[in-house]
Amino acid sequence: MILIAILLPALSFLLRGKILHAIVCFVLQITIIGWLPAALWAVFSLHNAREERRTARIVRAMRNSR
Template sequence: MIMILICFIAPWLAMFLRGHMVQGVLCIILHLTVIGWIPATIWALAVCRREGAT
């Protein structure tokens, strides 16, 4: 539940917490644009859901 909240507030932080450093940096760049915030959030949610399933 807390990871989902982190994905909405700071998607790049969710990537870093899951150990995806390069994806986290790309997510920061995407998150810096207003239009890119929504895809960054969806991307972080997808990564967190996939990591949680394993």
């Protein structure tokens, strides 16, 4: 998924269901200069989503252990 985020940043957002982000990212991506920020944004967004899922899993585990 990281490779998709680097090569096709807008597709990365679409696959995760963030349509508005995908449109903004595509507009940014169509310029040569904007492609790099779009790719970085997609990678950071992917990383943050994974981190949020991991945190939610830890919180659920802590609540269940009580």
